[in-house]
Amino acid sequence: MSDMFVTVSTVALGIVVLGSAVMMLASRNVVHAAYWLLALSLGAAGLFAVLQATYLALVQLLVYAGAVAILNIFTIMITLRRREDAVREREFSVPAAALALVFFGVVAYAVSQGVPAAAPVPQTFPGIAEFGAMLFSVDGWALPFEIASLVLTAALVAAVWWSREEEAR
Amino acid sequence: MTMGLSVYLLIAAALFSLGVYGAVSKRGAVQVLMSLEMMSVAVNLNLIAFSRYITPEKMTGQFFTAFQMVVSAAEIGLGLALVVAIVRAARTAEVDRLSELKG
Numbered sequence: 001m002s003d004m005f006v007t008v009s010t011v012a013l014g015i016v017v018l019g020s021a022v023m024m025l026a027s028r029n030v031v032h033a034a035y036w037l038l039a040l041s042l043g044a045a046g047l048f049a050v051l052q053a054t055y056l057a058l059v060q061l062l063v064y065a066g067a068v069a070i071l072n073i074f075t076i077m078i079t080l081r082r083r084e085d086a087v088r089e090r091e092f093s094v095p096a097a098a099l100a101l102v103f104f105g106v107v108a109y110a111v112s113q114g115v116p117a118a119a120p121v122p123q124t125f126p127g128i129a130e131f132g133a134m135l136f137s138v139d140g141w142a143l144p145f146e147i148a149s150l151v152l153t154a155a156l157v158a159a160v161w162w163s164r165e166e167e168a169r
Numbered sequence: 170m171t172m173g174l175s176v177y178l179l180i181a182a183a184l185f186s187l188g189v190y191g192a193v194s195k196r197g198a199v200q201v202l203m204s205l206e207m208m209s210v211a212v213n214l215n216l217i218a219f220s221r222y223i224t225p226e227k228m229t230g231q232f233f234t235a236f237q238m239v240v241s242a243a244e245i246g247l248g249l250a251l252v253v254a255i256v257r258a259a260r261t262a263e264v265d266r267l268s269e270l271k272g
Contacts, residue, residue: 010177014176017180017184030197030200033200033203044213051217051218052221059235059238063238064206064210068242071249072199072249075252091195093194096189099193100189107178112175116174116222118223119223122225122226130228131228134232144232148240155247160250162250163250
């Protein structure tokens with residue numbers, strides 16, 4: 001990818017991501033907020049693709065923009081009884097804004113003090129095939145991968161258990 | 170002009186700060202969870218940017234991100250199931266009205 005393309009797409013996707021984050025926090029309707037989160041996930045997937053993480057961009061699209069967005073909307077539909085409940089009062093909290101601003105200030109100061117020097121850019125970036133080979137190799141990441149599948153199974157069972165009807169338990 | 174590591178770090182920091190603001194200030198449980206999700210996207214963006222600029226060949230940050238995505242997917246699934254259970258038991262999803270430990 002040429003430098004020009006990377007610069008333009010990073011700026012555009014950064015605006016998309018931060019803009020939808022602000023809109024998500026500002027929208028009074030919960031359903032609208034869920035859709036802004038979907039836009040944020042799509043923008044983040046684009047940023048991952050610009051950063052040469054093709055596999056993770058696809059996972060972001062499938063898991064966050066697909067499954068999690070649907071899950072959010074379903075939970076909103078289950079927990080709200082009437083259509084009017086989706087529209088909430090405008091909430092603004094000064095202490096929370098101060099906390100967020102202080103956090104951003106500290107991180108921005110740390111970044112301005114210098115970041116680690118970039119490694120030399122390789123001729124070709126490793127693609128999905130190399131990623132998969134390293135993920136499943138025994139001296140690579142195979143053991144954490146298996147543990148991750150255990151975590152997901154436990155979370156799945158617990159989620160089903162929690163959301164069951166009280167009488168069925 | 171070329172994009173450096175610090176641009177991505179700043180985008181991720183701004184995203185994380187917005188997530189902190191939402192997680193602290195929002196009253197609806199689902200909105201708090203959506204803010205947490207925003208923060209986890211910011212963390213992933215940081216890891217991938219570091220991976221692209223510091224270890225492009227070994228892709229360490231990308232593997233970290235893959236496992237972080239697993240953990241945050243589990244967190245979101247459990248959190249939303251918990252919200253459904255809380256709404257059944259307490260008839261509300263407002264976090265500031267859930268002040269009793271014994272339901």
